[in-house]
Amino acid sequence: GNSVTQMEGPVTLSEEAFLTINCTYTATGYPSLFWYVQYPGEGLQLLLKATKADDKGSNKGFEATYRKETTSFHLEKGSVQVSDSAVYFCALSQAAGNKLTFGGGTRVLVKP
Amino acid sequence: NAGVTQTPKFRVLKTGQSMTLLCAQDMNHEYMYWYRQDPGMGLRLIHYSVGEGTTAKGEVPDGYNVSRLKKQNFLLGLESAAPSQTSVYFCASSYPFGTGPSGEQYFGPGTRLTVT
Numbered sequence: 001g002n003s004v005t006q007m008e009g010p011v012t013l014s015e016e017a018f019l020t021i022n023c024t025y026t027a028t029g030y031p032s033l034f035w036y037v038q039y040p041g042e043g044l045q046l047l048l049k050a051t052k053a054d055d056k057g058s059n060k061g062f063e064a065t066y067r068k069e070t071t072s073f074h075l076e077k078g079s080v081q082v083s084d085s086a087v088y089f090c091a092l093s094q095a096a097g098n099k100l101t102f103g104g105g106t107r108v109l110v111k112p
Numbered sequence: 113n114a115g116v117t118q119t120p121k122f123r124v125l126k127t128g129q130s131m132t133l134l135c136a137q138d139m140n141h142e143y144m145y146w147y148r149q150d151p152g153m154g155l156r157l158i159h160y161s162v163g164e165g166t167t168a169k170g171e172v173p174d175g176y177n178v179s180r181l182k183k184q185n186f187l188l189g190l191e192s193a194a195p196s197q198t199s200v201y202f203c204a205s206s207y208p209f210g211t212g213p214s215g216e217q218y219f220g221p222g223t224r225l226t227v228t
Contacts, residue, residue: 034216099170105152
């Protein structure tokens with residue numbers, strides 16, 4: 001079956017530091033890939049997505065590139081802010097039912 | 113638009129009690145989902161629905177039942193709560209595959225359930 005593996009947290013950074021969260025997946029065929037973000041006390045929000053190989057998703061300064069050869073979708077941001085403190089989830093989706101398979105989540109804490 | 117709403121926000125149950133969680137969406141989405149979130153395990157799909165009157169099992173369906181009598185509502189029931197069902201429950205909705213943003217789901221704010 002499908003699975004998503006992402007680095008465990010927590011990741012603690014200083015403001016303006018570079019952030020990378022690794023994500024790899026196992027799936028048959030060509031899934032769509034997503035990063036969702038969960039701010040404290042809230043539900044998940046879509047951060048960015050990519051639907052085919054070599055696509056780059058970007059939003060709010062975050063980027064991730066769909067790498068089929070390495071089955072990866074790593075999330076990066078060049079200069080984080082305190083407001084980026086959240087839990088980040090990597091996920092994949094395939095056709096049947098639009099169901100999402102999530103990684104375990106990575107908590108990021110940005111200190112001023 | 114309210115998006116996806118969940119009722120209640122918090123609940124404490126004793127072992128063996130029953131309850132129903134309500135999810136409502138106002139985006140006219142065909143698909144709806146119930147997930148549970150446990151520390152370090154991400155979100156796991158409990159049940160989902162691809163249209164009014166239809167439901168299907170997800171990854172962890174045991175101990176839960178669902179109903180989708182109206183397109184905008186998706187109910188999650190616990191008939192006899194157990195401490196292992198202590199979790200945060202999220203509802204989500206989406207367009208069908210092939211229409212709208214591919215695979216994107218819209219989430220509610222969650223219900224924190226504690227079973228003692």
